Amino acid sequence: MGERASKGRTAVERRSERELVVTRIFDAPVRLVFDAWTKPELFKLWWAPKSMGVPLLSCEMDVRTGGGYRIAFGHDAADSMAFFGKYLEVSPPSRLVWTNDEGGGAVTTVTFEEKDGGTLLVLQELYPSTEALDEAFLGMEDAMPEQFEQLDDLLATLRASV
Template identity: 60%
Template sequence: MDQKGNRTDSHGNRSPVERKGLRELVITRTFHAPPSAVYEAWSQPASFRQWWVPASASGVVLVSCEMDVRTGGQYRLEFGTAGSGTMAFFGRYLEVVPNERIVWTNDEGEEGAVTTVTFGVTDGRTLLTFHELYPSEEEIEEALRGGAAALPEQLEQLDGLLSVETE
């Protein structure tokens, strides 16, 4: 990890979490895999389950992963730990363009963020951009103290999964 808290993989690929303005968070990552493979890892529950829970989240498991990845579809992710109940995250897909873009709502709170993930191509690799727009400055501050801080680790795990699949 560098001084800013960014993770660097074995290829020197950093995943910087950048705050843009008062309510926006952006993270980018380049993957040595085609957009179709990266998109599949985000849109197929069996693949998504393999990388979404940060390894550092000791004891946390993805109990349920329901994803209807299409414009107008819905998702519901339930996380649990041994001896406690589950916590659900859910919302709907506002826009889905296979291999290019997924936009969804985060509806578990009163006002949730809107997340956009794009899959671009650069030098034969996939440039993934993860963008979240929060309803308030307070919401982004809370996210930076919680789940958003794990995004570099999650993307590092995705990189590991894609590296195995493309070998």
């Protein structure tokens, strides 16, 4: 796994019938990367892939074990699509685990590990079935690299302002 992740490159792979793993090394300290995942004002700046042309309407995050989140995409409330769930584990600044209560019902685990002055990020999604992963994988193979590219750009801006 460690060999596949490199700075500026997002690796998206199926690990099993129900598991998807995305890795990337960001040129930023762990705390900054963790903040970008847990502070709504930062999260909304990078999460929606710009190529989709669908803006993030709202982002509510109660980032604590047992807390919840709700993220809505769309041009207005009438055409919005929401993603929501609960945080199962929040261990700053090294680990986040949450449920995805819409659609496939995957459980997502993200780990943040210091690596050569940067951050190795590993996102793992475990789906309830092969079919649920098949459906999600189609969109994620293109979306995740774009999202992580946007996160990289945000982190560069944040590093420059520190």
